[in-house]
Amino acid sequence: MKLFLKSILVSSVALSASAFATELTYKVYNPQTQGIFPVTSTLISGEKDAILVDAQFSTHDAKNLVKLIQNSGKNLQYIVITAGDPDYYFGLEPLVQAFPNAKVIATPEVVKHIEATKVGKFAYWGPILKDAAPTQVIVPNATEAKSIELEGEKIEIKSPGKYASYLWVPRNRTILGGVGVSSGIHLWTADAQSEKERNAWKKTLKQMKRLSPSAVIPGHYIGDIPKATQAIDFTYQYLVDVDKVLKDHKDSASVIATLKEKYPNLAEESSLELSSKVLTGEMEWK
Template identity: 55%
Template sequence: EVVATPEVVKHIEATKAAKLAYWGPQMKDGAPTQVYVPQALKANSFTIDGEKVTIMQPHDYAAFVWIRANKTILGGTGVAWGMHLWTADTQTSASRQQWRHTLDQMIALHPQRVIPGHYLGTPPEGDSAVRFTKTYLQQFEQALKTHQDSAGVIKA
């Protein structure tokens, strides 16, 4: 069974047609022909093999999974390592500020392991991927303030 927060399910439903239309020509034969929509979770926690799994910040873009028993964060879309972040779904400064706030909450949990949702290479130890993501967002925000177009932001 594939599950997601109700907010994620709504977002997928609202954007799937446009994403298929855009990415189909880009990816050609490697493109998906349909999007599978997960079932919406009815609660913010559940158990796997007797371990409690909690969905933290379930209403935010950067919602994440916390497994307290082994101090592990499954970072989802909100955590990356070694690559550019996907910021297209956070068009406003306020949405990116909320994302950074969620990253601060991740750091405050003192995770021993963070599994980024997107990464290149081997994910680092501890909370380094969370800190990488936060630094990237701070630098991105500064680039948006100092450059008038996307080319300038990309160069920054």
């Protein structure tokens, strides 16, 4: 199987797997540095139907997704939300308005987390998003399904626990990594505040690696999508380094300086700064 990349619009890429009778095409939208977070949404398309994975943070970016889907000419069957963080679901409002027949689903863990945190997240992020904030926070419907189908092709919903999930397409060995996989940026570790939580994260990355994927689409990334499992490897090593640094440094300034020195070329320094304050106990984050 051969995967290739090409530009679509200003800030999207497309991956296409063409070795099978039912061709699945992956169009990846990511606002890169134009967004608050470089969060990924992926349109998986068959011949006639499509599935959208994750809904963007701002409604402005979500409206770009609406155009992308409309221009594809596909029938949108599902919108799958893989994580309980607001950059994965705050953009649902214009998508649901444009595609009222699409089923909006997430794992029970993701839905539970959204329900428990949506008020606080909107209070924090609403003023930052300004006119790109949703007027209504839409919560996905919980599903116990372990997979969904797109024109006969199985797409597995992997739910390793807590409030994050990822998708696995066995036929062309593609992982849509969700919040668990990043590339080109400092990781947002404020939601993995204990070593136990970070170890669980690393365990999930090991599970992904054991699937031997041909392609991995990170949930957050700056730049190009890395080849094969490079994004998994980067994310894992970054978490290892975070734990090492936290053992030697107890204040956020030292943690920030050490990780900047180790990763001088990564974007999203604001994520490093906030996460370091949370991990050292200098700031509360829920």
